Amino acid sequence: MKRLALAALLALSSSAHAAAPWLSLHGRVTPSPLLLAYGTLGGAAAVGFSLPDGVGLRGPAPEERPRASLLGEASFDFLDRVAELRVGRQWQLTAPRLFTLSATLAGAAFFVPEGRTDVGLGPDGALALSIGGDTFSADLGLQAGAEAFVQGGVRFPVRLGLGLTARFRQWTLGLNGRTGVDVSPTTFFRVRAEAMVVAGWYGPW
Amino acid sequence: MDGGSDAVASQRFNRIGGLAHSATFPKACGLLAALACLTGCGLAAPQKGSPLSDTAAVADFESRVDQTDVQRTHVFFPASPDGAPAPAQVRGGFVFVQGGAVGTSQYAWLAQALAERGFVVAVPEHDFDLAIVSIDRASEALRLLRQGVRGSALDGLLLNRRVALGGHSLGGVVAGKAQTLTPADALVFLASYADGADLPALTARPVPSLVLAGADDCRAARATVEQAAAQLPSPAVLSVLTGVTHMQFTASDAADLKANCIPEVDLDTAHQRIALSVQRFLEAVLVRKDGSQAAVLRGVPGSEVSGR
Numbered sequence: 001m002k003r004l005a006l007a008a009l010l011a012l013s014s015s016a017h018a019a020a021p022w023l024s025l026h027g028r029v030t031p032s033p034l035l036l037a038y039g040t041l042g043g044a045a046a047v048g049f050s051l052p053d054g055v056g057l058r059g060p061a062p063e064e065r066p067r068a069s070l071l072g073e074a075s076f077d078f079l080d081r082v083a084e085l086r087v088g089r090q091w092q093l094t095a096p097r098l099f100t101l102s103a104t105l106a107g108a109a110f111f112v113p114e115g116r117t118d119v120g121l122g123p124d125g126a127l128a129l130s131i132g133g134d135t136f137s138a139d140l141g142l143q144a145g146a147e148a149f150v151q152g153g154v155r156f157p158v159r160l161g162l163g164l165t166a167r168f169r170q171w172t173l174g175l176n177g178r179t180g181v182d183v184s185p186t187t188f189f190r191v192r193a194e195a196m197v198v199a200g201w202y203g204p205w
Numbered sequence: 206m207d208g209g210s211d212a213v214a215s216q217r218f219n220r221i222g223g224l225a226h227s228a229t230f231p232k233a234c235g236l237l238a239a240l241a242c243l244t245g246c247g248l249a250a251p252q253k254g255s256p257l258s259d260t261a262a263v264a265d266f267e268s269r270v271d272q273t274d275v276q277r278t279h280v281f282f283p284a285s286p287d288g289a290p291a292p293a294q295v296r297g298g299f300v301f302v303q304g305g306a307v308g309t310s311q312y313a314w315l316a317q318a319l320a321e322r323g324f325v326v327a328v329p330e331h332d333f334d335l336a337i338v339s340i341d342r343a344s345e346a347l348r349l350l351r352q353g354v355r356g357s358a359l360d361g362l363l364l365n366r367r368v369a370l371g372g373h374s375l376g377g378v379v380a381g382k383a384q385t386l387t388p389a390d391a392l393v394f395l396a397s398y399a400d401g402a403d404l405p406a407l408t409a410r411p412v413p414s415l416v417l418a419g420a421d422d423c424r425a426a427r428a429t430v431e432q433a434a435a436q437l438p439s440p441a442v443l444s445v446l447t448g449v450t451h452m453q454f455t456a457s458d459a460a461d462l463k464a465n466c467i468p469e470v471d472l473d474t475a476h477q478r479i480a481l482s483v484q485r486f487l488e489a490v491l492v493r494k495d496g497s498q499a500a501v502l503r504g505v506p507g508s509e510v511s512g513r
Contacts (some may be wrong), residue, residue: 082273115248115269152272182271190271191338 023071024104025141025161027130029092036200046075067092083111100130122147139163156183174198250357253288261320262288277330281320290358296323297491298350298363302372302380311455318480336379343383367491373454391490396425398433411438413490419449423466439513447507449475
């Protein structure tokens with residue numbers, strides 16, 4: 001019941017997550033540690049990790065599949081020249097079957113070094129449904145957040161994402177597309193869309 | 206500076222910057238230098254432009270918008286043959302918003318023509334070439350022209366000059382919306398008109414406007430444009446150019462020809478008449494401010510003009 005309430009809260013949230021994350025679009029908590037790198041058509045590059053509970057970086061895989069994970073992503077947009085750091089916690093809300101649901105709560109930090117130098121902080125959340133298994137999955141995710149900048153004010157990003165992911169032994173490849181808006185008190189809204197290609201490497205190593 | 210004074214200066218810097226240990230200083234400098242290189246060392250604000258002719262140049266400016274985005278704006282301005290700005294030639298400014306899914310380069314001919322006649326023209330870029338998804342970009346371009354960037358080609362270039370806002374097709378609609386956010390001194394709709402939802406705000410704060418239409422426009426029908434133009438607050442001028450089609454406001458009318466929308470005048474003639482109409486309107490409302498816009502537009506060949 002608690003899980004359902006959390007899922008409903010995130011789905012109905014008028015504000016929540018935004019700009020970087022690939023990991024929170026995934027409905028399944030990774031069964032083992034994952035390192036990844038991705039690039040977007042918009043000119044950003046990022047690295048990230050998923051570290052499931054109870055799984056060491058070098059140790060053997062646990063007997064029971066992890067139900068939660070620590071996520072982290074760091075990205076830099078080379079066209080807009082903005083750095084972004086995001087750390088979060090992902091919980092798998094249902095048993096890993098054909099349809100698997102997960103929720104993520106995270107915090108993001110931004111650094112804008114040029115022009116009007118600025119920093120931003122904000123919480124975000126995501127709800128993702130995964131269809132498939134560990135080898136191949138299609139993921140549908142809703143992300144929303146609130147981001148407050150010292151100089152730039154506040155914005156409320158909302159994104160809908162669709163991803164396809166395939167795993168080949170220890171390697172994984174993915175293609176994600178996201179679209180949505182940034183709602184802002186000063187500029188009404190900004191439509192956003194991006195596509196990203198992801199390559200990852202599963203541990204333990 | 207000798208070694209002793211170097212040390213003193215370093216200590217002073219450490220005190221000012223709050224860096225307690227001298228060993229931290231070179232590390233911090235290294236990090237800052239790396240970050241500066243990574244970020245491209247600042248937003249673009251050139252002192253000169255690339256010459257387009259003996260009297261006009263273009264330069265690309267960057268500004269920070271929407272918290273994390275970099276907006277790129279092409280600025281065409283009166284210049285000397287080497288691309289240096291010519292402030293003495295400047296008579297006013299014009300922010301021009303691109304039409305829907307039409308690249309900004311398609312309007313370089315108009316921007317250059319106006320720059321050669323004394324106007325500083327800012328053409329902001331938009332994601333997906335759709336200005337409607339980021340209306341505030343026109344407002345930012347307006348701010349860029351009015352405030353300039355210190356030490357750049359725009360520094361003081363439009364000091365105490367008036368600035369108009371306009372666009373082609375969907376860009377005109379966006380210009381009307383941007384006017385409700387950050388008012389300019391005049392409005393120009395090329396084969397376009399204001400969104401009815403914006404009319405109350407535009408009427409509450411009226412500025413001189415021009416609706417310039419093509420008589421053979423197959424996309425923005427003449428009757429629709431005329432009807433919408435009649436809704437604008439006065440002083441408003443409607444000028445319909447004989448034989449001109451919708452895409453002749455851009456660099457190429459190939460899309461019209463492909464759609465069997467055949468113009469009665471060739472592209473060069475259309476461009477001359479469009480540029481002359483906009484130029485005369487801007488001169489009347491930004492420079493002379495004498496209410497002569499309808500009268501001077503009647504002198505443009507192939508135009509039917511009505512003013513209120």
